[in-house]
Amino acid sequence: MGMDSEKNSLCRLQCSYASLDEVFEIGKETYRGQQYSQIYFARLHLMRTLLYSLVSQWKPQTPVCTVLGLEQGKECVIVGTLYKHMKLKPCILDEYSKERSAVPLVRPHNFMHDDDYLVLEDESGRVKLGGDLISPSVFVTGIVVALHGKETGAGDFSVLEVLEAGLPPQIEFPLKSREDKYIVLVSGLNVGSSDSNPLQLQLFIDHITGHLGDEKEQSIASQIVHVVIAGNSIGIPRGLVNGQNLASKDLSRIAEPIKELDILLNQIAAGLPLDIMPGPNDPANFSLPQQPLHRCLFPGSAAYNTFRSCTNPHSFEIDNIRFLGTSGQNVDDLEKYSDAKDKLEFMERTLRWRHIAPTAPNTLGCYPYTDSDPFFIESCPHVYFVGNQNKYESRVIKAGSEGQFVRLISVPKFSESGVAVVVNLRDLECHALSFGTQFSS
């Protein structure tokens, strides 16, 4: 850069950054043998308090009662946690079942069935939900809702209307016109796996660090202020981690992908701030919230103050714009137990339910919190992203009592698609950045 003394050397733009991941860090929690009933109680209490305040405006005339206090034929509002009974959901007790024929031999990817039904539970009891209004295909276990309806003669609760918690309040989007600043979201690098293309990844890194192209392209790259890697950065060959003792040559094979990743991240961190989140295939803990990948895995990159290892889910603020994202586990789990037209619809539902991962701890691994539920969304993000999806999709939704708007982004797996997502901080417009390595034969 010292050669061009006549021209102004390009400087990368800066942004302010604040991490909000403290709620997802488990360091302060201790495990004393508690079970998951505690987190369900914390979730129910937290959301019921919220829903009670909304119910008084939603149905001011209708009495609110507990499940056990239901009287037949009397219209009332009940608040509780939904439980979806699913016929095809794998159950540990199937092993002991005498009727082998009831268990399908081939495990379906989606466990929905026409006979699934919903049940509402609170501390006092549970009641089966009936009526056409509430569709089991949309809801999953773990959501807290308020229902208006009445108990039928058969003992079911016939639902007339459903009230979800809705989008949480949002901080104001900074509106003053500014320059274009971009944040790049990428996921599923799968370094070290046979599917990943090292050249494609190197092209990506060279582009965002400004080592590619002419001055025009470099000036575009200089507007990129931040990079977030949303999980599955490492692809350790599955055959090596099956619980057997490894020969010494295999031990070094396990470390190769991580070393390679460190070299790549070093190149990025030398140029601009980088956040790396753990994903389902990364060497981090299994249950949500996944803790940050350890610094010792990145001896080269961790020396930079631009390198940040973050939790999954990851919540942060850049230039007073709030971001919230996960590496995909929450939406992938919803896909197994419910139906929607696309991944963005699942994401929208999690915002409306005000909970990032309602299926935790039922079907998604989760830490057994006792007095709080960190997946409850306190403040509505401006950008909500989910990593490791099959394709790039994006949409803006405008919903909620205050007209909150959120840019929803489904970030595809880079190793399969070669696509990263770029978001403009000025107006939250986003586009795909794709890299290909086709050689003309």
Next chain:
Amino acid sequence: MASVSGNMKGFYRQKKSNTKSSKKASAKSGAAQPTALVSHGDDYSACEAMLRQFDMNMAYGPCAGMTRTARWERAQKLGLNPPQEIEKLLKSGKVQNESLWDGRI
């Protein structure tokens, strides 16, 4: 098990052959009480009885797997206004901090 010979009435005993009553039998309603319903012989005071009521109160959530102090603090944190007497009892240190199910389930 006794071999079934002839008389079925003899096989199914109509009353307990063991006439020794347990220490607490005088406090309970009859000698033929099934042992499952009799208290396990632990002598619990009025303080412990009050703490057990606190354990069983559903408003403060499940009690299994948490110490009583932690559960009281959680109730306080969630704004449920747990009674102050319970906190005083727990702080005095003369009572058991584990819930009544500890070690039993």
